[in-house]
Amino acid sequence: MNPLSNPSTAPRYEAVDALRALAMVWMAAFHFCFDLAHFGLWPQDFRTDPVWTTQRTLILSLFLFCAGLGQAIALHQGQSMDRFARRWLQIAGCALLVSLGSFFMFPRSFIYFGVLHGMAVMLLIARFTAGWGAWLWLCGLVALALPVAATHLLTGAFSELAPAFNARTLNWLGLVGRKPFTEDYVPLFPWLGVLWWGLAAGQWALHRPGGPQLLQVRLPTALQPMAVLGRWSLSFYMVHQPVLIAVVMALAWMFKP
Template structure:
């Protein structure tokens, strides 16, 4: 009698396949990266005196910044919905989160050198690190994420109204660096990048809710095959954190070299 084959134990060197990527989400993130690059290049030109612009007040620039940050955080929410649907555990989430938090710390250190009076202590990466944890913990809210996002967007204007009126005595507390990262401030702090938890968590919550809805009802929209011309955007979107950390030092270095050469 022929013995039955004994099932072989899985090799410790066989790794689980990487989760599938959604090119449409990556391309949307890549579009935000391209737009951000153009925005930062114009900012660098202004900062170095080549093309003076008022990036703090001029609506042409402030509105672009709002859209760019919104795209980033909306895509981050979409990404969390996809990661959870694919069974991403806390260990893998933690590794990615640690990369973002570490890069946020590097941004702070670099900005202290470049902008000692207005260094970045809670910019887009700092905010994203906090918001990703919140999004992960609240992903089970389902449809309530839409309402939560709306409340997150509405709270800062209400806080501003109260802190410049009836609650003026509390303004120094909420405007301090210890609490202004929440976004419930009476005035914006003087810093080169400020992305507080509120209202921006609302954008990430809406991205998370949109991702959950698409995966449940319109998954084909996420699997749409990109035209060849748009595939570089998807590639850029997959390497968004690395690109984010490299693009500004490169552009500033090149422009500083041009300024030195022209002097």
């Protein structure tokens, strides 16, 4: 057995942890603003305003790119299938909890394929395509382009197929003519492309001279909390919204007319 497959001996990659934490903190700030709007304290258009839609794209891109980096590191350290399966089950279980919680809060637009649902599928694909090497860069590019092509075709020459691809049974693929009405939508395409690029970038860095040392660079003391937060990303993700919603509900009660 590769000794690095033991979590107690595997070195931490603090720079990657901190980068993941940056995505989490940015996401929490975004969700706090969303909650303020939802409870009427600060009306905003989160569905069409570029200020918010662009931020969502950047946050999600950073988060999934870090997930790809994490997979590259895990494979480099000899992560066993058992450990991968345990982590995958945690993510899939949390995805189900997100669906359940969002159904009670947004019954008409509950989350049925959000970021955790997407990650559960993407991580399986990444695990079994990690051996594709440099081809992952091209695969990522194709994944990013597919939704654009699908939208063009489903609103044009192949419009008769649009109802099937727009339905919930298939729209998780991301090959849709229109986006579904849901509170969080992270389909397989194009987002698998971002995770593939993170995986490819991680493999490239880890197999070049000095690459592992670059990813393992020691952070300044002031940034150490970010590295710690990055190691608990799933727990943070599951806890932050209930806490923020409680805070905003309290604010709404305090400042109600």
